[in-house]
Amino acid sequence: MKSASPFGFLGPVLATIVAVALGTFVFHRYAAERADSIGRARAEQAARWLLTHGPTGVEDLRRSGTVRLAGVAFDAPPAGSRYPYLRRPIWLAHTEPGKVEAALSRDDPAEKAAADALVQDELVRLPDGGYRAAAGERLGGGERRAAVVELAPPQRVLVPWPGLSMAMLAALVFWWDLARRNPASRSRPVVGALTVSVGVLGLLAPRLLAVDRLEVPASVGSADVTGAAMLLAGVVLAPLALVVGTGWRHGSRPSPHRVAYAYIGPALLGLGVLVLVPFLYGVALAFTRASHGEVVFVGLSNFVDILSSAGRSLTEPLSFYFTLVVTLLWTLANVVLHTGIGLGLALLLKEPTLRFKGVYRVLLIVPWAVPSYITALVWKGMFNQQYGLVNHLLAGVGVAPVAWFSEFWTAFTANVVTNTWLGFPFMMVVSLGALQSIPADLYEAAAVDGASKWQKFRHITMPLLRPALVPAIILGSVWTFNMFNIIYLVSGGQPNHGTDILITQAYRFAFEQDRYGYAAAYSVLIFFILVIWSFFTQRFTRSEEA
Amino acid sequence: MGRLDHVFKHAFLVVFSVATLFPALWVVKMAFRAEQSFATSMNPLPTAFDLDNFAALLGDALFGRQLLNSLFVAALTTAVGVFLACTAAYAFSRFRFPGRRAGLMFLLVTQMFPGTLMTIPLYSLMEMLGLLDALLGLVLVYSTTAIPFCIYMLKGYFDTIPRELEESAIMDGAGPFTLFWRIILPLSRPAIAVTALFSFMTAWNEYILAATFMGDERAYTLPVKVQSFVGDYTTEWGYFAAGALIVSLPVMALFFALQKHLVGGLTAGSVKG
Numbered sequence: 134m135k136s137a138s139p140f141g142f143l144g145p146v147l148a149t150i151v152a153v154a155l156g157t158f159v160f161h162r163y164a165a166e167r168a169d170s171i172g173r174a175r176a177e178q179a180a181r182w183l184l185t186h187g188p189t190g191v192e193d194l195r196r197s198g199t200v201r202l203a204g205v206a207f208d209a210p211p212a213g214s215r216y217p218y219l220r221r222p223i224w225l226a227h228t229e230p231g232k233v234e235a236a237l238s239r240d241d242p243a244e245k246a247a248a249d250a251l252v253q254d255e256l257v258r259l260p261d262g263g264y265r266a267a268a269g270e271r272l273g274g275g276e277r278r279a280a281v282v283e284l285a286p287p288q289r290v291l292v293p294w295p296g297l298s299m300a301m302l303a304a305l306v307f308w309w310d311l312a313r314r315n316p317a318s319r320s321r322p323v324v325g326a327l328t329v330s331v332g333v334l335g336l337l338a339p340r341l342l343a344v345d346r347l348e349v350p351a352s353v354g355s356a357d358v359t360g361a362a363m364l365l366a367g368v369v370l371a372p373l374a375l376v377v378g379t380g381w382r383h384g385s386r387p388s389p390h391r392v393a394y395a396y397i398g399p400a401l402l403g404l405g406v407l408v409l410v411p412f413l414y415g416v417a418l419a420f421t422r423a424s425h426g427e428v429v430f431v432g433l434s435n436f437v438d439i440l441s442s443a444g445r446s447l448t449e450p451l452s453f454y455f456t457l458v459v460t461l462l463w464t465l466a467n468v469v470l471h472t473g474i475g476l477g478l479a480l481l482l483k484e485p486t487l488r489f490k491g492v493y494r495v496l497l498i499v500p501w502a503v504p505s506y507i508t509a510l511v512w513k514g515m516f517n518q519q520y521g522l523v524n525h526l527l528a529g530v531g532v533a534p535v536a537w538f539s540e541f542w543t544a545f546t547a548n549v550v551t552n553t554w555l556g557f558p559f560m561m562v563v564s565l566g567a568l569q570s571i572p573a574d575l576y577e578a579a580a581v582d583g584a585s586k587w588q589k590f591r592h593i594t595m596p597l598l599r600p601a602l603v604p605a606i607i608l609g610s611v612w613t614f615n616m617f618n619i620i621y622l623v624s625g626g627q628p629n630h631g632t633d634i635l636i637t638q639a640y641r642f643a644f645e646q647d648r649y650g651y652a653a654a655y656s657v658l659i660f661f662i663l664v665i666w667s668f669f670t671q672r673f674t675r676s677e678e679a
Numbered sequence: 680m681g682r683l684d685h686v687f688k689h690a691f692l693v694v695f696s697v698a699t700l701f702p703a704l705w706v707v708k709m710a711f712r713a714e715q716s717f718a719t720s721m722n723p724l725p726t727a728f729d730l731d732n733f734a735a736l737l738g739d740a741l742f743g744r745q746l747l748n749s750l751f752v753a754a755l756t757t758a759v760g761v762f763l764a765c766t767a768a769y770a771f772s773r774f775r776f777p778g779r780r781a782g783l784m785f786l787l788v789t790q791m792f793p794g795t796l797m798t799i800p801l802y803s804l805m806e807m808l809g810l811l812d813a814l815l816g817l818v819l820v821y822s823t824t825a826i827p828f829c830i831y832m833l834k835g836y837f838d839t840i841p842r843e844l845e846e847s848a849i850m851d852g853a854g855p856f857t858l859f860w861r862i863i864l865p866l867s868r869p870a871i872a873v874t875a876l877f878s879f880m881t882a883w884n885e886y887i888l889a890a891t892f893m894g895d896e897r898a899y900t901l902p903v904k905v906q907s908f909v910g911d912y913t914t915e916w917g918y919f920a921a922g923a924l925i926v927s928l929p930v931m932a933l934f935f936a937l938q939k940h941l942v943g944g945l946t947a948g949s950v951k952g
Contacts, residue, residue, distance in 0.1 A: 392855045393774035397782065400767035400826055407823040408789050411800035418799065478695070481688055489689075495935060496696045499703050502934040504884035506902055507923045510909050511702050514916065520717045522705070554702065608790075615793055617887060639795040644891075649799050656796030663791035 169258065176266035176284050177256055179203075183280035184268050188226035194282070195228045201263060202283040203228050206237055206247040209276040222248050225278070243281055250279035262286030418653035428650075435654035450631040451638075453658070460614060460634040463548065467613045470553045472606055475560025480594075482561075483568045494565070501558035509622035512551040516623070538627040545624075545632050552619045560605065567601035568594070607670045611663060635659045706927075709920035717916050732921035741896060742904065746925070749883060749901040752817050756882035757875050760822040760829055764874055765867075767826070768833035769859050773845075786827040798891055805892055812898045817889060821882040829874045836870035837863060869940035876937050880930055901926045 179200060183190045187205055194203040208222035222237045224247075237244040243265060246255045250267035257265050263286045269279035419436070422429045437443070442452040449455060478497060482490045500508065515522045516537040524534040538544045571594065579589050615636050620626065626633035626641070633641070636659060643652035704723035713731040720726075736742045770776075771783060801820060802811075810816030844866075845858050853861070864871070886902040893899050905926055908919035 390774070390776045393770040393776040393779075396766040396770035396774075396859075400763040400830065401782070403763060403819070403823045404785075404789065404826060407801070407804070407819055408792065408797070411797050411804060412792055414800035414803070415796040478692075481692060484688070487685065487688060493692050493696060495938065497699055498934070498938060499700060499931070502931040503703060503927050504880075504886075504902065504923075504930065506884070506886045506906060507706070507927060508702070510906070510919065511706055511923070513909075514717050514914070515702060515705070517717065554699070611791060615791075617794055636793050636795060639793065640798075643795055643799060652795055653799065656793040659793045660791055660796065663793075664788065667787065667791065 172258070172264045172284065172286075173256055173266075176264035176282060177268070179282040179284065180254075180266035180268040180280050183282055184270055184278065187278075190280075191226040191228060199284075200228070200282055201285045202243055202281070204232065204243070204247060204281050206244075206251065206279045206281065207276070208251055209274070222251060222277075222279075243283060247279050247281040250281060251277040259283070259286075415653050416657055418650050419657045420654075421650040423649040423653075424647045431650065435651050436658070438651070439654055439658065450629050450633070453655075456630075456633060456635055456638050457662075459545070459632065460636075463545070463620075463634055464610055464613045466549050467552050467556060467616075468606060468610050470549070471556040471560045471609055471613075472602070474553065474557040475562075476564045476598075476602075478557070478561045479564035479568055480590075482565060494561075497561060498558045500554050500556075501562075503555075505555055505618045506622060508555050509551060509619050512547070512554070513623050516547045538624055541628060541631045544627055548619055548624050548632060551623050552613065552616060555619070556609065556613070560609065563601060563605040564598065567598050570601075571597045603670075607667070611667070614663060614666075615659075635662075706920045706923050709916050710924045712917060715915045715917045717914070732917045733925070736918060736921055736925065742922075744897055745899045745901055745904045748814055748898065749926075752814050752821065752900060753879050753882040755815075755818045756821040756825065757878040759818065760825045760878035760881075761871060761875050763822065764826050764829035764833055764878075765864065765871065766859070768830045768837055769863055771830065771834045772837035773863075786830055789827045794887060798888065801888070802891060811892055812895045814898065816892060817882070817885075817900070820888060820892075821885060822878065824885075825878040825881040829877060832874055832877070833867065833870055836867055840866050872937050872940050876933055879933065883926070883930055 179194070183194065183203055183205060186193070191203050191205055194200045204227040205225045206222050207225045208220040210220060224232045224235055224237065227233050237248045239245050239248065246257075246265060246267040249255060250269040252269065254269060255265070255267040259265055263284055265281065265283045267279060267281040269277060271277055418428075420430060420432060422431045422435075439453045442454060445452045481487070482494055484490070514520075516524075518524060518534055518536045518538075521537070523537070527533075527535065535543055537547045575593050575597075576589055579593060584592070614634075616634075617636050617640065620632065620634050620637045621640070624632045626637060630638070630641075635655065639652045639655040639659065642648045642655060701723050708723060708725045709717070710732055711725045711729055712727050713729040771779065805811050805813075805816045805820075808816070810819070840863060844862055845853075848858055848862055884902060885900075886906060889900045890903045890906070893903060901922065905919060905922040908915045908922060
């Protein structure tokens with residue numbers, strides 16, 4: 134039944150190798166050209182800059198250490214001479230102090246360039262990859278001035294993408310073999326052996342060919358080049374995987390599992406590299422004391438410190454338990470408010486005879502559309518003690534200005550108000566959608582039976598809303614639990630880290646105190662709490678799963 | 680349904696809408712004042728129509744570049760994210776294969792990874808790949824952040840498409856790719872639109888990772904730039920507000936263009952798991 138030969142996969146492998154080779158070539162050319170144009174532009178800029186800044190500029194450049202050589206040359210027609218073309222250019226300033234006031238020699242290339250630049254600008258690439266630019270200008274009275282700058286070759290960084298592409302290739306082959314594996318096939322050992330050898334070769338090839346790391350001029354901005362190459366590899370690999378996996382080539386009917394893996398493959402590959410790998414690395418960090426590149430394995434001591442609240446009483450703001458309680462409180466308050474307000478508005482808006490409900494719905498969705506960091510910053514302004522609007526409003530009803538962020542409860546309230554503003558539209562939209570899917574005849578039948586409004590809500594609306602609302606609430610609770618932006622930008626943890634939730638606390642440990650290991654352990658605990666919560670809530674949603 | 684009842688409802692909705700719009704109107708007001716201080720009068724409507732703040736921002740070449748950065752990152756994230764999410768969601772919806780439940784579970788679990796746990800390793804990874812300060816690095820990170828949610832949403836929608844359509848196509852000799860490309864995708868346009876919007880918003884609005892990975896001002900995305908107007912001691916509220924409007928408007932336009940689908944897409948998709 135299977136028509137594909139065991140060597141069928143050599144086609145895509147070869148295609149990938151060609152793609153990688155082509156990518157490498159294009160990449161090299163592109164990187165070289167970009168680096169050259171950047172180097173030229175920099176050298177020219179430096180010379181022009183030096184020309185306007187003169188000798189002080191030379192001193193600045195010397196101190197900055199960014200140039201190999203810089204000098205300003207000057208010449209003037211000899212005073213009173215009958216031969217004005219007999220000029221003697223000298224160095225006004227030079228990075229080598231000994232050269233100052235000395236005459237320019239025509240033998241030294243840099244000095245020749247400077248002398249020439251008095252007449253004509255120059256921009257050359259030096260044999261070692263550096264750049265020399267010389268620029269000149271005419272001053273009054275026949276005086277001329279020139280600046281010359283030599284830049285060292287641009288620094289080079291090593292990027293591992295060829296090796297990575299090869300590894301990706303090996304992974305692809307492994308994966309593809311897995312996807313197409315047919316238990317009945319007798320050629321399986323052959324395919325297996327071939328796959329393993331191609332995989333090993335794929336991993337070793339870059340080392341053998343000494344291309345596992347490419348040198349890229351740092352000035353190219355590591356950036357676009359590597360990215361372009363990676364993207365190229367990805368763009369080539371993903372559809373290839375899709376096509377190969379679906380057996381598009383031969384029109385043969387592939388096994389359904391293989392097709393499934395082929396469709397999931399690209400997404401899973403991305404998630405694996407950019408989600409799973411960093412996650413595992415983060416978990417590993419939790420067992421270390423890591424700071425500024427130094428990593429020391431410390432076992433469970435981070436966890437012990439956190440969970441025993443070492444050095445603090447349990448009810449102090451920086452203790453894990455205090456922060457946990459604040460986080461739970463924060464999540465609960467928000468979820469209740471989001472759901473309550475969202476559902477309430479949805480019930481109001483579902484009324485078929487209500488006019489302008491489209492308008493209301495659009496207006497009430499606005500907070501959802503505003504980026505959360507903007508919301509946070511605007512509300513931070515609104516809660517400002519001096520100029521904030523909230524205090525102005527309170528002054529209108531005779532309340533003295535409140536310093537919102539100096540007390541725990543007021544700061545907490547400010548956070549909750551901001552997040553409620555931000556979050557209720559989501560719940561409203563979800564509830565509206567679910568309400569619309571409830572058949573109207575149910576209500577009619579209930580009305581015929583003489584059910585009260587409350588009874589209709591209790592026995593029709595609630596049960597039918599549940600399947601849509603419960604997962605939305607769970608999702609919302611996870612989002613709120615990890616809602617970094619609002620806490621970090623509105624209260625910023627004031628007063629004294631009291632209103633920080635777990636995630637902002639972890640961020641502070643990492644990026645404000647450089648305790649990466651401790652922060653990672655904190656994050657692992659957060660993760661566990663959420664996983665437990667989701668297992669707990671799975672029971673509510675399980676029935677939905679087909 | 681009494682008339683009075685409706686009057687009360689309208690009164691409540693009007694008051695609530697005004698309260699909701701208040702902070703948003705505030706931003707509009709500050710954007711159109713040629714001042715950098717916070718507007719303190721109670722009137723939320725613009726009192727002046729001054730384009731100085733916008734002119735100052737848009738006249739700045741750096742800001743223009745940052746705007747393009749944001750557009751580029753968001754557009755590419757959308758393209759990559761939607762493509763990968765569509766294919767994966769199709770497999771999760773239509774095939775029963777070993778590892779399916781585990782895969783779905785994994786997607787759910789990724790939503791619980793705390794951002795801080797990911798930031799440090801991602802930083803090292805990006806550094807290793809030479810992707811710091813690179814827009815494409817952001818694209819990679821953002822599309823993978825957006826994908827799990829997108830897969831869930833699309834899978835839910837794909838589940839609602841009757842299988843009979845595909846069965847009849849199989850009778851006519853269609854392969855899996857044809858089914859996916861010719862039947863599932865065209866039928867799922869609303870859900871794809873919502874997914875695209877979601878991916879776009881993820882990339883367009885993200886602030887923390889962009890602020891962490893982008894050291895060079897020329898590589899900033901707009902959120903990082905806009906945030907930089909709000910300092911610890913002084914805040915240029917005028918520039919901030921104008922920047923905020925420039926950032927928010929495209930998203931809002933897309934949001935409202937798609938909001939009909941949004942209701943359907945969300946309820947059919949993410950929510951019915």
